[in-house]
Amino acid sequence: xxxxxxxxxxxxxxxxxxxxxxxATRDISGALTALLADVFALYLKTKNFHWHMSxxxxxxxxxxxxxxxxxxxAMTDPLAERVRKIGGTTLRSIGHIGKIQRISDNDxxxxxxxxxxxxxxxxxxxxxxxxxxxxxxxxxxxxxxxxSVLENWIDETEERVWFLFETSRKGNS
Numbered sequence: 001x002x003x004x005x006x007x008x009x010x011x012x013x014x015x016x017x018x019x020x021x022x023x024a025t026r027d028i029s030g031a032l033t034a035l036l037a038d039v040f041a042l043y044l045k046t047k048n049f050h051w052h053m054s055x056x057x058x059x060x061x062x063x064x065x066x067x068x069x070x071x072x073x074a075m076t077d078p079l080a081e082r083v084r085k086i087g088g089t090t091l092r093s094i095g096h097i098g099k100i101q102r103i104s105d106n107d108x109x110x111x112x113x114x115x116x117x118x119x120x121x122x123x124x125x126x127x128x129x130x131x132x133x134x135x136x137x138x139x140x141x142x143x144x145x146x147x148s149v150l151e152n153w154i155d156e157t158e159e160r161v162w163f164l165f166e167t168s169r170k171g172n173s
Contacts, residue, residue: 039076049106120164
């Protein structure tokens, strides 16, 4: 029996067959889409700090944030496409990102470089925790491909946290 509601007819062309149950598709798509919103929010915050860096470590921090922003941005398309491959739908607008992102924006006129490092470290740590939770969810539902890509991004995110932590250390004085 086919669902004849207008919404069902509009959504039917987007339902990619994946072999996952409807519950798995819904749960994994939701988790990956929330991660995608967080990734976009973290990308923009990292670029914000890159653009507004000042002080004696300007060059080092400016380049670090640019490298990290590029790495973060590189996750966006594969994340969204992963959602589509399993039969879900994902973000459609900046407004949609704003509704579901869990990483807070920073619109301050000035942020001290050490505060930038700490805030990005904490945001990446939060993203890391959510990636691990999502990886477990994917594993529970047998979504091997999502599990695999998340494992690579977990490793990259751990590296970003490590770099931000080490960069913000005061030394052995």
